[in-house]
Amino acid sequence: MLMRRLAAALAGAAFVPALLATGAAPAAAASIGHAHITLVRGAAGNTVTFTTTRTGESLLDLSAAAPGADWGKAGAESAVVSMSVDGKYQSDIVIPSAHPIAREFALGGLAAGRHTLTFSFAGDRTPAGVRRAVLTDLHVRTVPTDDPDYEFLRFAPVIYGRNLADYGGQYASSFTDAPLVAWHESAPAATPGHKVLTYSVIWSNEDGGTNTPALMARWGRTTDIEWVYSVEIDANGNRVPGSDTYQGASHVTQHFAGTYEGDHALIETCTSNNNICDNVTDPMRFALSYDETLPADHPRESIMDAHPWTYQVTAEEMVREGKIENPGDPATAEVGDERNYLFLTVKKDQLPVGDTTSGVSVEVTLKGSPTVYRSDHLGTGGDPTWSLTRDVPASSTVELPAGTTADDIATIKLVRVPIGVDAGTTIHTTSVTRGFFLGSDYLPQDGFLDWHGSVDLTPSNPTATIYTS
Structure with a gap:
């Protein structure tokens, strides 16, 4: 074997x-x-x-x-x-x-x-x-x-x-x-x-x-x-x-x-x-x-x-084929330099099981700044359907300003995102893992985020902070 x-x-x-x-x-x-x-x-x-x-x-x-x-x-x-x-x-x-x-x-x-x-x-x-x-x-x-x-x-x-x-x-x-x-x-x-x-x-x-x-x-x-x-x-x-x-x-x-x-x-x-x-x-x-x-x-x-x-x-193929916004801007939905993204994975369950009328997205804030950066780019050209709806470990990314490191992050939050008519779905989240950036050579750097717990995102409580530096 x-x-x-x-x-x-x-x-x-x-x-x-x-x-x-x-x-x-x-x-x-x-x-x-x-x-x-x-x-x-x-x-x-x-x-x-x-x-x-x-x-x-x-x-x-x-x-x-x-x-x-x-x-x-x-x-x-x-x-x-x-x-x-x-x-x-x-x-x-x-x-x-x-x-x-x-x-x-x-x-x-x-x-x-x-x-x-x-x-x-x-x-x-x-x-x-x-x-x-x-x-x-x-x-x-x-x-x-x-x-x-x-x-x-x-x-x-x-x-x-x-x-x-x-x-x-x-x-x-x-x-x-x-x-x-x-x-x-x-x-x-x-x-x-x-x-x-x-x-x-x-x-x-x-x-x-x-x-x-x-x-x-x-x-x-x-x-x-x-x-x-x-x-x-x-x-x-x-x-x-x-x-x-x-x-x-x-x-x-x-x-x-x-x-x-x-x-x-x-x-x-x-x-x-x-x-x-x-x-x-x-x-x-x-x-x-x-x-x-x-x-x-x-x-x-x-x-x-x-x-x-x-x-x-x-990442190199994206650049060569002209699919990367240059210079990258987190305020647009276009994909920027992949070295500017936080990579992570969310594990959750939707209740009722299989419901897709709501998803979960990730919000990041940086130290000394009120700006909120979202994985679904909602409000900056994104779409609610870009949130995570599948009940398996689901990976996502959050675009951040060039040069951002783990030490610059103030908070990471999970956000419940209604898709169409809100059916009252509860999103039970149990882990956020694989948090890492790419280095200058586009290779993954050491991970820093490995949260495990239990939070329920509901219409009345749609957000939860899972990381604070």
Whole structure:
């Protein structure tokens, strides 16, 4: 059984959860002989070998950098490395930074024995301004068929890139809305002994769908996070025929009728807001690792917290694509520099359950100033529907003046927000966590807000202070 503590990448950051898959000891990892691989545009690829001692699903951990790459610079956004396993094309690796980033990819099902990995600089899909890629710290680990983790790796999908003429066309995933990281979740099915496995992906942004100011207010990020594929498995760990689905256009659940590679469904990003289809046509392919899972009572953004470079990539994409107000102004609803935002998560329950006639927003005041800053920007171009209505840990952000730090904050309040006709909803709030800012490099800084308690927001008592410095 795999045990993943990716939060170690941000050791000491209070808001970062440990992401664990519970169970037995970790699968053994095998180092690859070449610890440092340099790939150059136009040059031959590099082949290395490794040995697996047991048959199972294999994963590759590595560190990837691309000198000269800058996701925020047009024409030099990334280097793309194409990876083959035993001579078969397995995955593209989009490298968005000159600084090393820890990544993990799926190698698929492999028999025990000796295997080859070939890495090639993909000049046809790499922006012209980047000429090299460097791979280090390569390790392969295989999860054998008798390991409890094997089942969710066995059925993990392979996702192909987006190929829409209006959004960059072929190879667009090398510079926009790139799939970055992924994870799985498991839940009991209706049939006793069965379970449903659901797989989700984080993209660097979405060119369509929810507008950017609403993304920051209602979801607390500018990445796009979607479930992409789901399958029911029986008590023997086999797919229930006809049970697998995917999130199609307009977020409609569709039955999968596409192609499998072994037990891995082949799907593709097919819309401007990264919904899926089961007809694969794009030349770019991403065999992401889905071995992480989401801890209970944590928002999906916790996966980003465990991969802090995702904040950097999405912020740089926003700037490059002209989606950032410059200079930023908290008095407008337009999205400013993401380093000026307080990121946080609210856990609440609406009473009656499921009622959405009211939401909750976050108010911040700063020391020495009467100005109130709201997550929903109500009164400054926002909208009541930008408040948080879902009864799961829900992330949001509050835009503040440039240079604001945790030490500048005077109060943080929760505010009940009626949406349309006020139905008298009570909002029972139990935690506000993950309070942090991004640093100058767009990477998350240490968290400072971790409130747990019990407050009821009602029509007669619509606000509650949960932080005072």
